[in-house]
Amino acid sequence: MLPRKKSDREAMKRPWNGPHPPLMLAPMQGLTNRAMRAVQCDIGQPDVVFTEFVRVSHVARQRITRSDCHEVLAGSDDVPLVVQLIGHTPEALAQATQQVEKLGARHLNLNMGCPFGRTTSGKTGGAMLQQPELIEACLDAVVREFSGSVSVKVRSGYDDPEQIFTLLPLFERSGIDFIVLHPRTVVQKYQGLADHAITARVVVATILPVIANGDIVSAEQGLTLLEESGAAGLMLGRGAIANPWLFAQLRRQLPQADEAQRYRQSCDYLNRLAEEYQRLFCGEHQALGKLKSVLECFSEPGLLPLVKKLRRCKTLPRFLSELQDVGEGE
Numbered sequence: 001m002l003p004r005k006k007s008d009r010e011a012m013k014r015p016w017n018g019p020h021p022p023l024m025l026a027p028m029q030g031l032t033n034r035a036m037r038a039v040q041c042d043i044g045q046p047d048v049v050f051t052e053f054v055r056v057s058h059v060a061r062q063r064i065t066r067s068d069c070h071e072v073l074a075g076s077d078d079v080p081l082v083v084q085l086i087g088h089t090p091e092a093l094a095q096a097t098q099q100v101e102k103l104g105a106r107h108l109n110l111n112m113g114c115p116f117g118r119t120t121s122g123k124t125g126g127a128m129l130q131q132p133e134l135i136e137a138c139l140d141a142v143v144r145e146f147s148g149s150v151s152v153k154v155r156s157g158y159d160d161p162e163q164i165f166t167l168l169p170l171f172e173r174s175g176i177d178f179i180v181l182h183p184r185t186v187v188q189k190y191q192g193l194a195d196h197a198i199t200a201r202v203v204v205a206t207i208l209p210v211i212a213n214g215d216i217v218s219a220e221q222g223l224t225l226l227e228e229s230g231a232a233g234l235m236l237g238r239g240a241i242a243n244p245w246l247f248a249q250l251r252r253q254l255p256q257a258d259e260a261q262r263y264r265q266s267c268d269y270l271n272r273l274a275e276e277y278q279r280l281f282c283g284e285h286q287a288l289g290k291l292k293s294v295l296e297c298f299s300e301p302g303l304l305p306l307v308k309k310l311r312r313c314k315t316l317p318r319f320l321s322e323l324q325d326v327g328e329g330e
């Protein structure tokens, strides 16, 4: 394929184009599959959703797996889908980019934040931050091949939270369209809190739009972050997995729910997810496992008794009947 002219790419829209700061559902491996995305779009209507990370093989001829191809194909016309790639070989990333573009992907993101497992033992995800020259080559390969928007999702640094400032010139040169920033370091994993003072400084230091991500669990907190950081938008991860209504609350379309309402909402949401998961996954056991991983994101004290009961369920019918009992008990 001939390299595309940058102007072709610039003519494409970012995944958002409204007057309001976009609210995005984060990419979350094991969670933001197409069933979850459908339920989130139905309940909370995020402006943009991301796939879980799509691993780019540097050995296989088909750079991404068949099941990941299904995820890419599952984009809807209503809510733009960003396909997130994780890989570290420019050639493999260029071929994966061609593969997903042929499948219809319009927006691509490169993962430079994942702090776990194979990703950091190799050179992908957060480990990429140890090799800025590799980042440059990888972004160049993706931007050259792709006609839609390209973005990065990045931590503030590998082990130094100031590292992000040294990467901004590289990002600006690369021709990407926006940055999603999770202001923790890679070695920090999920300890402590996201440091959004860094987000505010990055917003000032770059011409690229910055989407703020990390620890947004209430509308009040998200709106304060938008105002204080000047970020172009917000990305919600665990907060939205626990409470998809958070998107509507951030738009001030819904008031904060009280404890009893949150209990009912959560049961309704888990029931809807259970229906979708039974359609998507093979067998009740897998669907139950996926539902339990959603519970990992529930941290509201008022929901902990429900979470405790549901975690103990050994079968899906038992899980569903607990949800039913709660609904009838109110």
Ligand SMILES: Cc1cc2nc3c(=O)[nH]c(=O)nc-3n(C[C@H](O)[C@H](O)[C@H](O)COP(=O)(O)O)c2cc1C
Residues within 6 Å of the ligand: 026, 027, 028, 029, 030, 031, 051, 052, 053, 084, 111, 112, 113, 114, 153, 182, 213, 214, 215, 216, 235, 236, 237, 238, 239
């Ligand atoms: C279970 C889990 C899976 C995740 N998977 C991904 C992923 O596939 N790609 C990615 O860029 N970040 C991934 N993340 C990070 C989230 O996208 C997000 O940056 C992080 O959770 C902080 O945002 P939050 O506090 O709103 O959850 C994952 C996080 C969790 C907890």
